[in-house]
Amino acid sequence: MITKMKKLTFLVYHKEYEAFLEQVRELGVVHVVERQRGEMDDTLLQFMQKRTLYKNMLQNMYVLADKQPEEKRCQEMSADALVKSYEDLQARIQDLNQQIPAIDKDVAQMEVWGDFDWKAVRKLEDAGWFVQFYTCSEKDYNVAWAEDYNAIVVKENGGHLYFVTVTPQPVELDVEPLRLPSYSLSELNRKKAGTEEALVQAHAELKDFCKANYRTLEKCNLQLQEEIDLLKVKLNSEQMAEGAVVLMEGWIPEDCEADVRKLLDESGIYYEIRAARREDNAPIKLKNNAYTRMYEVLTKMYGMPDYAEFDPTPILAPFFSLFFAFCMGDAGYGLVLIALGFVLKKKMSKSMKGMMNLVITLGIFTAVIGAILGTFFGVSLFDLEIPAKLKEFMIVGKIGETTYDKQMLLALIIGAVHICIAMTVKAVGQTVRFGFKESLSAWGWLLLVVGFICTGGLSFFKIISEDVSTWAFIVIGGISAIGIYLLNNIHRNVLVNIGAGIWDTYNMATGLMGDILSYIRLYALGLAGGMLGGVFNQLAFMVNDAAGPALGWLFCGLILVFGHTLNIAMSCLSAFVHPLRLTFVEYFKNSGYEGKGEAYKPFTIVKK
Incomplete structure (x- = not known):
């Protein structure tokens, strides 16, 4: 869900402005409103360029330090001196690298003589x-x-x-x-050896330098980021009364209002606080439970919701987990993901532990769904001698006497439910933002699609008779047509609405069917992964039979480990990309989600 925000406006006496900003920074909850003020300030531009330099240097130094920089900072060297030393070492290495090909060319020329x-x-x-x-x-x-x-x-x-x-x-x-070169062949060989030795020494010096000074540059980068944030706040402030007072606007989460009021009251600052309105461009701070919070990273990949929109994460989380598990389609692979998540969680940093929790969660879903789909490391569980009651929970085989797979039908049903939920979210969202009268078209399409699917399903399973279903189709279609063709925009002429409704019908007829059919990829990817796992199993045991008892089990184990590792890697890639596509395209399109909101970024002390 989206945290409720409050609009904060205050006036500060210009002599107290600097000290007040430090207090606001220490509080760390005010998101300052950025204003467009033409070209960027020269000082800010220089800071931004320097920050880019520091960022690139830190990335390179971390790699050169073998990802193990010393924790102790070297305080004797300033940021500018550190940058110059780093660039001098790189220039020296580059010069030595250029000398070696030239020496090789001379050596090749002298070898003839x-x-x-x-x-x-x-x-x-x-x-x-x-x-x-x-x-x-x-x-x-x-x-x-x-x-x-x-x-x-x-x-x-x-x-x-x-x-x-x-x-x-x-x-x-x-x-x-x-x-010819002015050196003899032996002199050139000695020169080449000396240059190569100097190059090795230069690389070692650069490595030691990066290990010793990485933390220092990291600290300088954080300090520079604080300066940039402070300068941005100053540029986004507005001077009034001939510069006597400074006006600044910002946003604070509703649950932080008490702390902000306390600070402002103690400072004697004039301020106003009001609740954010839907038309305001308030920054977005997501607030979800522990399970849903793991999937916020996927929402942020597409874009934060607008303040007037719904947070898509609570719906995205269970469906993405289900889609991922369906694409993996193997209970054994799910257990591997769970074990991998727990192992890596102990070795990785705090920032990556949340990602490992997501891996463990996806592994649990994969293990459960894989068992329902009846596959364990490429082996069909349904064909094994297991209790019949367990097989009743498995969705395998064909539908009756048809040639259609139950798993394919299940994928289409999941897709239809997902699309219906998206259309429901769109209708409710438009009603909340614009009112019921302005969203009649969305409600009409929702009633038509959901009503027809439900009626068709009840009729298919003989729950209602054909006469009842026929009248239900007629009533649902008639009511839906009013919203789709006549009242899709109450401010327009009826004839224009009819034309717009026909155009919407064409788009829905061509797009909706394609969207639902896109969910067949869940079935196809799961089937492909299971078949590939079965092929590796068959190949391994064929080699075992052919190579004999001693070497056979060795080669069999190697093929099984390599084959299933490769299959897991490819399946994980597909199981991440395609569910993401179904969410970003099919779901977001039918739910009307735009994702153009601004993330909540409070003015605070920059931390690692």
Whole structure:
């Protein structure tokens, strides 16, 4: 549900404004209203850019520190000095990384000529003999050069010749002379080894630096965030009476009103507090029980509800759990998720323990639904010798003598119920926001869909006769048509309403059926996971029979562990994505949920 909010407006004397803001920050419950004031302040812009830099640095430093930074902060270094040291270390590593390919290129060039001493070549030049290095293709080489210029072929490689000339004076041949590195091959190898050693040392220094200074930068980032929040509050305040007083507006949760009143009364501040109205753009603070709270993260992924809307989380939670369990479709996989959740819960941080509670909850749903669907690690429970009373609870097999699966029908029934609940939420929500007269079209469609489904179901199971069902269809259709075609907008002409109703009928006829059929994916994914698990079982025991008793059980166990681990991973991915799609598309579309609300973010001291 959405926490009730109160609108807070107060006037502060400009000399008391700074001290008052510190008191409000320490209280930590006031959500300050942001105002559009044109371009961003230069100071705020610089702070935002610096925060982005700190954030990126913290992410990189955490990885470079092997995700184990030292808890003790290094107080001797300021944030700017820390950033400069980090950038210098990165620049050094980048420079060394660029040197190695250049050295490799020189090494590859010198390997053709072997390891010779350039000092000897220079001594020959001092003695009047010039050594020049050339390369050319075999067809371009002139054998007369050996006689005329003392040409000596050093190496032949891939149709190319590498040769030197030794002459009293420099010569000019028809081929370009080579410009070789000024180091010998052994010198280049030593230079490469030294550069690689320096690179390893630089990486070690960077790693030690990140471990030692991560907490310091983290603290600086929190302090910077506090400065940004304070500056935003100041920019969102309005000076009045020629700057003598400052006007500020904000929102507070209803249950925090007493603490806020106490602070304002003690400060002698003039203020007004009123209840938020539906047309107000009040920030949203969700308040749910422990079970529903785990699924608030999914609501926030789509968008927070508007203050005039309903919180979709209480309905999202049970249906998402059901959809996830249906897509997994295996009781054994549910037990694995439960065990995995408990194990990881002990090893992870507090922020991740809530996620592990969600994993455990989804595992419980999967174990129960998987048992009802009759699958345990790819094995059909219905085919095993278990008590007949337990099999009565399983939904397996075909419907009567038809070719339709019971599980497929169950998926469609769940989809129809989900859509009907969405339409009910839409009708009730429009009534609350705009009044009953403005929501007659939504009530008409709800009566038509739900009424026809219920009447059709009662008639199918012979609870009511055909005559009664026929009259029920006529009455329900007639009443619904009034709201759909005649009163869908009481402020418009009747003919316009009829045209709009026909257009809505077309959209509903094409969209509603497709929405309900989308829920077949629950059945298809569960069936695919079960079949794949069964294939791994069959493959494992085939290998066991073929390999003999000793190696057979070893390979059988490896195939079972690898196969079911892979199947669980793929099933979890599908079981998360597709239920999310059914919620975000089918449910939210038919419930009219927009998710354009602003999250409640109080002005407070920034914490880790």
